[in-house]
Amino acid sequence: MKTAVTSRPAYDVRKVREDFPILKTRVRGKPLVYLDNAATTQKPRVVIDAVRTYYESMNANIHRGVHYLSELGTQAYENARLKVARFLNAADPREIVFTRGATEAINLVARSFVAPALRAGDEILITALEHHSNIVPWQILRDEKEAVLRVAPVDDRGDVILEELEKLLSSRTKILSVAHVSNALGTVNPVKAMVDLARRRGVPVLVDGAQAVPHLKVDVRDLGCDFYCFSGHKLYGPTGVGALYGRAERLEAMPPYQGGGDMILSVSFEKTVYNKIPYKFEAGTPNIEGVIGLAPAIDYLGGLGLDAVGAHEHRLLEAATEALGQVKGLRIIGTAREKSAVISFVLDGVHPHDVGTILDQEGIAIRTGHHCAQPLMDRFGVPATARASFALYNTKEEVDTLVDGLRKVSEVFGT
Amino acid sequence: MSDLSDLYQEMILDHYKAPRNFGALPEANRVAHGDNPLCGDKVAVTVKVDGDRIRDIRFKGAGCAISTASASLMTETVKGKTRQEAQELFEKFHKMVTGGGNGGDDLGKLEVFSGVSEFPVRVKCASLAWHTLKAALEGSKETVSTE
Numbered sequence A: 001m002k003t004a005v006t007s008r009p010a011y012d013v014r015k016v017r018e019d020f021p022i023l024k025t026r027v028r029g030k031p032l033v034y035l036d037n038a039a040t041t042q043k044p045r046v047v048i049d050a051v052r053t054y055y056e057s058m059n060a061n062i063h064r065g066v067h068y069l070s071e072l073g074t075q076a077y078e079n080a081r082l083k084v085a086r087f088l089n090a091a092d093p094r095e096i097v098f099t100r101g102a103t104e105a106i107n108l109v110a111r112s113f114v115a116p117a118l119r120a121g122d123e124i125l126i127t128a129l130e131h132h133s134n135i136v137p138w139q140i141l142r143d144e145k146e147a148v149l150r151v152a153p154v155d156d157r158g159d160v161i162l163e164e165l166e167k168l169l170s171s172r173t174k175i176l177s178v179a180h181v182s183n184a185l186g187t188v189n190p191v192k193a194m195v196d197l198a199r200r201r202g203v204p205v206l207v208d209g210a211q212a213v214p215h216l217k218v219d220v221r222d223l224g225c226d227f228y229c230f231s232g233h234k235l236y237g238p239t240g241v242g243a244l245y246g247r248a249e250r251l252e253a254m255p256p257y258q259g260g261g262d263m264i265l266s267v268s269f270e271k272t273v274y275n276k277i278p279y280k281f282e283a284g285t286p287n288i289e290g291v292i293g294l295a296p297a298i299d300y301l302g303g304l305g306l307d308a309v310g311a312h313e314h315r316l317l318e319a320a321t322e323a324l325g326q327v328k329g330l331r332i333i334g335t336a337r338e339k340s341a342v343i344s345f346v347l348d349g350v351h352p353h354d355v356g357t358i359l360d361q362e363g364i365a366i367r368t369g370h371h372c373a374q375p376l377m378d379r380f381g382v383p384a385t386a387r388a389s390f391a392l393y394n395t396k397e398e399v400d401t402l403v404d405g406l407r408k409v410s411e412v413f414g415t
Numbered sequence B: 001m002s003d004l005s006d007l008y009q010e011m012i013l014d015h016y017k018a019p020r021n022f023g024a025l026p027e028a029n030r031v032a033h034g035d036n037p038l039c040g041d042k043v044a045v046t047v048k049v050d051g052d053r054i055r056d057i058r059f060k061g062a063g064c065a066i067s068t069a070s071a072s073l074m075t076e077t078v079k080g081k082t083r084q085e086a087q088e089l090f091e092k093f094h095k096m097v098t099g100g101g102n103g104g105d106d107l108g109k110l111e112v113f114s115g116v117s118e119f120p121v122r123v124k125c126a127s128l129a130w131h132t133l134k135a136a137l138e139g140s141k142e143t144v145s146t147e
Helices: A013-018 A045-058 A068-088 A102-117 A136-145 A162-168 A191-200 A248-253 A288-304 A306-325 A352-361 A374-379 A396-413 B010-017 B065-078 B083-097 B108-118 B120-138
Strands: A096-099 A123-127 A148-152 A173-179 A205-208 A227-231 A242-246 A264-267 A272-274 A330-333 A342-347 A367-369 A385-389 B030-036 B041-050 B053-062
Touching (some): A045 A288, A068 A096, A068 A242, A068 A288, A096 A102, A102 A136, A102 A173, A102 A205, A102 A227, A102 A242, A123 A136, A148 A162, A162 A191, A173 A191, A191 A205, A288 A306, A306 A330, A306 A396, A342 A352, A342 A396, A352 A385, A352 A396, A352 B065, B010 B065, B010 B108, B030 B120, B041 B065, B053 B065, B065 B083, B065 B108, B065 B120, B083 B108, B108 B120
Parallel strands (some): A123 A173, A173 A205, A205 A227
Antiparallel strands (some): A264 A272, A330 A342, A342 A385, A367 A385, B030 B041, B041 B053
16 A cells, blocks of 8 residues: 655745746846845845835834824834744744844844943954954944953864864853854854853853755754844845844843944933833834834745755755866865855955956846955955855755856956 | 947956056155055055156055056156156046047057947046056045045
8 A cells, every 4th residue: 555645745845936026137137046144135026015015005104103003013023023033943033133134133232232241361262264344343342441352263174173173162261152143154154053152151142143044944943052143135135234132030130232223111310211122122113014024034035945945045055066167177165064045255366356246247247346245365365256046935956057157257357 | 239349358357466666666756546445446656756767666555456457567668758758648648448448548558548439437447547657647635546
């Protein structure tokens, strides 16, 4: 007797692509091949429509109004918060603060959580593969408070050396701030293990999930981190919006980040009482359209299933890694044990900038430069790399087009 | 529609692979640095100025094909010219690469960069060496950037 096999429907990338209007664009007479998703992602129609619908039928300032539109807008905004909480598996929506993005979230933690207790000689620990947004805020603090910035090294493959990270956790470490996934190398950090190492020593942890949430399931309670952040625009959502998850007890103990309206309960010139969390950290009228557009982005991803999306992207990564490995003179930078669908590479005798221009002529969008990770580029001895990063709407054919484009580069440069 | 061959002409590729006047100039009396960190182009221009004339000029650095070739062709063109002539060449060159040239200016070999105006993103690469030269001749100490 045959057992019925329920097979999961195959990932239909053609159908997915139809949801993204911009993918029909032609660039320089050729179809757009958008491989710059680590920089920002394209938006599905449901997100674009949600933003338009908000302005067409719900627009009003939120939280303070007593009228109908304000109630609609507030509900939509708070529903989005609930959605983000579930997306990250936070215990409570009060633990979700909306920010402009991951960069602002990191600055918030630096200012409101770390700075108040930071003394001269105290330590901040990050890794060598961080994005500037997870370096500079700490440098600013370091210089202000005469603290020490420690950096856990990465090996030649692009993996953080855990033993070294452990050694750097000291009795004076006030925070470990680490990327979940490296935007420049694609390395997926073993953040759960890192959080464990830190927590055992009483060190709080901030995880920068900007490059992680579009590609893998994140459970902040399972991770055990104190803070987790991401940016909406990398998650198929609008720009100017992001979220910071913070454990309730942390957020409650922290002073505000920005002062203004909404983050207060009462104001007089003598005394102002701050609002409860998360509102304490949401001063002023927020990017309402952004938050409202973020909800359908999360739903869209959920509809496809992060497992299916991750598997699709992984197939693309494998195909691209193999194909690029055959290109003469091409060296892939970042060959960590576990990677997300990002490939950084250099081509002998050709500057990444020239690679980018030639690929652009073929309709291919990649990123060239230091990817806001200059220290990491220095570590790998390159001034810049070319980076192709894949998303849920990219195809195997696009990988082939990229390889053809690289062949053209070699032709032009006679390499 | 602009063609790649408008930008990556043979002469440019030649000067990229084998840049002229590349290296140190021990007897230099003017030096300036240029850096476009967002692209990854760096150049250092060293000049031996004798009275009003550019006796010798070299450059060092690392960057894309456009910035390297531009530096190479620049040094070839300005060697032996007066500072005034070099300044005029800079202005004509800049006009050409930003699409303001009228084709009538005799820029000789430098005309190979006329295609850059079709690729606005690369204008800064082509002009980095020239801005750096200007800074060297003016005795400016600040690192130049065209970003």
